[in-house]
Amino acid sequence: MSNNELDEIQAIFFEECTEGLATAEAGLSAMASGDASQDVIAGVFRAVHSIKGGAGAFGHDALLAFSHAFENVLDKVRAGDIPANAEIGQRLLAAFDVLADHVNAAIGRCDMPDDHQARTMLDSLLEAAGRDAPIAEADRTAAVAPEADDFGFVPVVATSLDFDTPDGADPDAAALADREADDRPWIITFSPSRAAMANGAEPLLLIRELERMGASVVAADADTLPPLRELDPEQSYIGWTLTISGAVDQSEIEECFDFVAPDSRVEYRRNVPETPDRSDAVEADPAGSTGLHLVSDADPAARTGGTSTADIKAAETASQTIRIDVTRLDMLLNLVGELVIRNSILTDRLPPEEHEKVELPQLGRLTREIQDNVMSLRAQPIRQAFSRVPRIVRELCATTEKQVNLEVQGETTEVDKSVIEKIGEPLTHMIRNAIDHGLESPDERAAAGKNPIGTVRLSAEQKGARIVIRVSDDGRGIDRERVRQKAIEKGIIGADASLSDDEIDNLICAPGFSTAETISNISGRGVGMDVVRTNVEALGGRIDIFSTPGQGTSFTMVLPLTLAILDGMIVQLAGQRYVVPLSHVIESISPQPGQVKALSPRSEVIDLRGNYVPVCRVSDLFGLHANDRRSPEESLVIIVESEIAGCIGLMVDSIDDRRELVVKSLDQHLYPISGLSGATILGDGSIALILDIDALVSSAQAAGGSKFTLKGVAA
Amino acid sequence: MSKRILTVDDSASMRMLLRVSLTAQGYDIEGAEDGVHGLARMQEVDPDLLITDINMPHMDGFELIEAVRALPRFRGTPILVLSTEFSEEKKTRARSAGATGWITKPFDAEKLGAAIRRVCP
Incomplete structure (x- = not known):
């Protein structure tokens, strides 16, 4: 076997390890919270068993020895000789962390962990379960793993x-x-x-x-x-x-x-x-x-008893999987993007009466279906990104001596693979932040009349074409006075700045800000929330902070589900076309005289069935219509909603069309332009810029001073 | 015509390792990822030898061996177990299920070949 082949197979083994570790961790976490079924335990056993098998095949001796010791204990758990209770679950989770380190060491991502303590713990569990010589047994496989072995051979x-x-x-x-x-x-x-x-x-x-x-x-x-x-x-x-x-x-x-x-x-x-x-x-x-x-002893019925038709059916429906290089999926996705564009071009160039004749609508439907299917190929449950969180929490609990109960929701929410890859780091940082800065020590909590065990909630949900990920804690909340002082000290704001609570909270994400009095070795690793914000924004998302003193803080990340294709409303502004992502649009209005009211020369609101919503003249923002400012009655107002900042009305000249659009990112030097999130190619080959609704709403709200939500309209 | 071997293992890397090692020795290798698929593939492929893992989801190796042996056409087909386990209890179980032999992982390609020659003409 060539080294190349071996490397390739080993790479697959490492992938399996990663999947196996996730399964094992989920199962052990279930055990630690006291509800592990026999199936779950068997799954954990299998996962560790497979890691051991591959470790042996690829000569990772330390991983082999440790996974073997671990597997022996799991075997006893599976057999019921060691109880599958919460306490054992906790201990096995600690051993799991060492196993994960061993895997990473085998991959070459870190040094060989010191597994002495974990081994001792595993061996003592085994001994307690009545195993004679666990160490000797483990050493036997590690040292002299038998090859073509006997079938229970007695010499001579x-x-x-x-x-x-x-x-x-x-x-x-x-x-x-x-x-x-x-x-x-x-x-x-x-x-x-x-x-x-x-x-x-x-x-x-x-x-x-x-x-x-x-x-x-x-x-x-x-x-x-x-x-x-x-x-x-x-x-x-x-x-x-x-x-x-x-x-x-x-x-x-x-x-x-x-x-x-x-x-x-x-x-x-x-x-x-x-x-x-x-x-x-x-x-x-x-x-x-x-x-x-x-x-003859084996009863024919008993032989097949374990494999009822139902079992077989169940497993047959289990997915048959193949592994595909992501770059190939990306290529496919790009091609689908081109197909979508071509489809728009045809739609634009052919006179509408010709559309039916050449079956253009059918082509459109087909294109959309292909696109949906390709997108779903890239969709992965966000569990993959969430799976590392429990470990981070455990480690932080140990170092900070805080007690934390982690609640995870919506981990099956599916998002594009690119999103999963990139939210790992921001997520880790937010969790660290919540535990290190957010939660109080058990004593402080008890003194404040709270449960000494703090709660950190991690949730994901899909809202339209966006995914909302929230990390919240029930800790002390943001100390706004201290944040303000710190920001003044660091020169981020002036000493006389008057800021709303929201604005103070969001200072945490300002570049160069760090609140911890002494930079702790957990959160304060030189990367602050500003890096988190930058990462999230690079994904086309937003981050928002909401804090209630004494009750906790929540960080909300809103990310696009996919970074490639969106449903957009094409609008006209001074002869140019822009795209409003349809997922933000609530309604569009042709204002009646007097419906749009000026509060000041630069600030207007629209009366929407009794609710006043700030109006943003997009043309002013981009310096269009300099000599030709339209009256509201000649314009249309599109009411858009942002997950973070509420609602505003966007004033545009007219609405052209609704289209599926392929998002092209802007070049790096265009990023600082607030209010734009990307560009797209329209059916006639021209380029339209995509409006960044979250940014527009935030800036309009900042000008208006507080959040507007549409009670009775949106809800 | 070269001999066909069906390898059943839930680990893709292990299947590939077997495929590469045994193809080099002139065997035709087919793979399946668990007992259920293994049983189905058995009937499609009609191999000269079955090599199966024990710990697998859906249907484990013992169940697979029993199910295969219950099919009259496979009564004489050699079946080797390839597992990291080596306890007497497991081996006895495999034997009574109908296994021909047992090879312990990790395997040495040459010895695996020798073991195969002992059961597969």
């Missing part, structure tokens, strides 16, 4: 281990003692069990193999061969006596008989023996029928 003489030992089978102690120097020829007698052939063992193959080693058959024992009429051709009735040179090592002979030894009668002797009493041999082992006995 092997017979069935489970049935009466035939008396002719006594070990020849003398032969054993001097076998080292002995070169007398071997005499081998071999009588396969009757059922050997039914189990797929073919005595002829063994004899051929022995012949290759220089053996020759000197006698066949056909005494038990029945008359032809009674003969069952699938059974084995004949025994053989062979001789082979004394130079052949005993272990080589043993290896040959590995598979048949337990059920069959095999003897080796040095020297010329007294003629083996063959009939004895057969009688002593009742009709040589150990194998037969086993087969």
